[in-house]
Amino acid sequence: MVVMSHAIHMAGRLDPRSGWSAERCTIAKTLGVVSTRSAFLILREAFYGTTRFDDFALRAGISEPVAAQRLRELVDQGLLEREDYREPGQRTRQRYLLTEKGADLFPALAALMQWGDRWLDERGGPVQLRHAGCGEPVHVELRCAAGHRVSVDELELVARAESGSRRRG
Amino acid sequence: MVVMSHAIHMAGRLDPRSGWSAERCTIAKTLGVVSTRSAFLILREAFYGTTRFDDFALRAGISEPVAAQRLRELVDQGLLEREDYREPGQRTRQRYLLTEKGADLFPALAALMQWGDRWLDERGGPVQLRHAGCGEPVHVELRCAAGHRVSVDELELVARAESGSRRRG
DNA sequence: CGGCATCCTTAGGGATACTG
DNA sequence: CAGTATCCCTAAGGATGCCG
Numbered sequence: 001m002v003v004m005s006h007a008i009h010m011a012g013r014l015d016p017r018s019g020w021s022a023e024r025c026t027i028a029k030t031l032g033v034v035s036t037r038s039a040f041l042i043l044r045e046a047f048y049g050t051t052r053f054d055d056f057a058l059r060a061g062i063s064e065p066v067a068a069q070r071l072r073e074l075v076d077q078g079l080l081e082r083e084d085y086r087e088p089g090q091r092t093r094q095r096y097l098l099t100e101k102g103a104d105l106f107p108a109l110a111a112l113m114q115w116g117d118r119w120l121d122e123r124g125g126p127v128q129l130r131h132a133g134c135g136e137p138v139h140v141e142l143r144c145a146a147g148h149r150v151s152v153d154e155l156e157l158v159a160r161a162e163s164g165s166r167r168r169g
Numbered sequence: 170m171v172v173m174s175h176a177i178h179m180a181g182r183l184d185p186r187s188g189w190s191a192e193r194c195t196i197a198k199t200l201g202v203v204s205t206r207s208a209f210l211i212l213r214e215a216f217y218g219t220t221r222f223d224d225f226a227l228r229a230g231i232s233e234p235v236a237a238q239r240l241r242e243l244v245d246q247g248l249l250e251r252e253d254y255r256e257p258g259q260r261t262r263q264r265y266l267l268t269e270k271g272a273d274l275f276p277a278l279a280a281l282m283q284w285g286d287r288w289l290d291e292r293g294g295p296v297q298l299r300h301a302g303c304g305e306p307v308h309v310e311l312r313c314a315a316g317h318r319v320s321v322d323e324l325e326l327v328a329r330a331e332s333g334s335r336r337r338g
Numbered sequence: 339c340g341g342c343a344t345c346c347t348t349a350g351g352g353a354t355a356c357t358g
Numbered sequence: 359c360a361g362t363a364t365c366c367c368t369a370a371g372g373a374t375g376c377c378g
Contacts, residue, residue, distance in 0.1 A: 026285025103175035116195025
């Protein structure tokens with residue numbers, strides 16, 4: 001009998017019934033910043049090197065109004081930075097560049113891609129990530145600070161701080 | 170001048186303008202399976218050990234109709250499995266369990282959480298993942314098959330297969 | 339080129355009430 | 359407990375056209 005085989009082990013008195021999983025959950029917070037399909041696709045394009053408005057709309061396959069709104073939101077949230085620039089002999093253009101905050105979201109994108117490669121594409125996905133120079137394929141994984149690869153069943157969830165603490169009062 | 174510092178390097182003739190990034194993109198395909206906030210939150214709860222309908226709705230903080238619809242979709246997509254079970258002396262109940270396919274999405278959830286911990290919570294997030302036994306904190310990372318840690322700027326993107334090939338024709 | 343305005347349709351999602 | 363039915367509102371997103 002395989003029961004809840006994939007759920008994470010709760011350490012100590014971490015009880016989902018207390019509501020901790022919803023209140024300050026940073027997955028939920030992150031989804032508050034990027035939850036729409038169009039936002040993810042725009043970020044994908046940013047990682048692929050797209051910088052200009054029209055290209056975002058075209059390559060992400062979304063309409064211009066939606067592109068405009070998402071880009072604005074992503075800039076407001078600090079994931080993209082909008083910048084005027086001018087190449088010699090050209091007129092001024094605008095471009096959107098990933099900030100550190102935006103770039104730091106890449107592992108999430110890579111994880112979604114990796115899952116799709118495995119479960120939704122019979123050929124393992126159209127593109128592959130490689131380690132430049134080394135040339136080896138790159139994957140997303142869980143690893144602990146001691147350097148061990150960690151599988152889902154080896155995970156333990158612990159609370160980081162008291163919910164109602166005011167120790168600095 | 171830091172230009173496009175966070176974009177991925179394209180190897181060979183991989184041109185975003187050709188549309189390859191949209192056609193078979195497995196990020197987009199994955200978002201076709203889970204893109205809504207409620208779907209992510211339900212999966213979160215599944216990893217946290219939730220198995221019953223009411224608990225999913227309550228702990229994910231979503232209404233019952235939405236929970237019903239998402240659970241149905243996730244079961245249809247093979248991420249969750251619905252099962253009737255009965256404890257001795259109790260009546261028959263239903264529960265939802267993560268399949269291998271569903272469990273394999275955990276790195277994506279963990280990556281979203283890790284990003285939120287870093288960028289959206291001043292205390293680094295309410296909960297922490299640890300390597301059971303070892304006790305060390307667990308993080309999501311990119312690593313190549315040769316074992317090197319890989320940062321975003323060390324990434325290279327290559328095509329895996331010809332788009333129009335019919336070599337077995 | 340880099341948008342915004344307008345209009346429209348569909349999807350996401352809450353509230354409430356009801357059923358087996 | 360495990361949902362369904364109904365109603366309603368908002369957000370997501372496409373299409374078209376216009377503007378500096």
